[in-house]
Amino acid sequence: MFRQGRWLVCLALVLSGSLLSGCQASSEAVPGPRVPVENGTPVPFVRPLPLVAMTTPLVVEFTLPPPGKNSSPTLFLGIRVSGEDGLKSLNAGREVRNLGLPTEVTLERLEARQRIPVPLVRVESAAGTPARTEPIGPAGRVAGGWLDDVDHRSLQSAGLEAPGSHYTQLALAWAQELQPGRYRLSIQILEPDDRLAPTQAELLVAYVNKSK
Secondary structure, rough: OHHHHHOOOOOOOOHHHHHHHHHHHHHOOOOOOOOOOOOOOEEEEEOOOOOOOOOOOEEEEEOOOOOOOOOEEEEEEEEEEOOOHHHHHHHHHHHHHHHHHOOEEEEEEEEEEEEEEEOEEEEEEEEEEEEEEEEEOOOOOOOOOEEEEHHHHHHHHOOOOOOOEEEEEEEEEEEEEOOEEEEEEEEOOOOOOHHHHOOOOOEEEEEEEEOO
């Protein structure tokens, strides 16, 4: 009887110790990842994008909200590069532009299990003539991009751009006058110059900055 009583006491101690250690582990647990937005990644967003040839495209489904007060209704599809200061980031962006970045970029609107192609345009400019937009073909093939600006306040609000950071944006395509909703972006870098491989770049999707 005495042995049985000792056994019950030991069992109670073991169980209480297990519960205490379980509570301690829970209190020290690292918080889990944020729950994703129900309709997909919200704009603006960034993704790592090494400037090397890709065997398969990077595909991102995202949710497009209406443009903010500092945004134009044009959606920027392109990359951003960073530098230790503004001049270094600008030089990195110019290098990508000058060397070219052969890429396929396509955008589709997602509606009731349908994929509706969205027309994209690029900006063409030449010395002494006004800049103009030209349509990008259905295959989405672009040879390079142009230096552009985006709504930085929306990036800062989303935690994607820290104060004091230095970025240069290179647009590969624009999507104009989009309706809010769900979209699917596909981007594939084809045969970039090998000198671009060390460049730290990210895919960037954001609204273009509103002209003042």
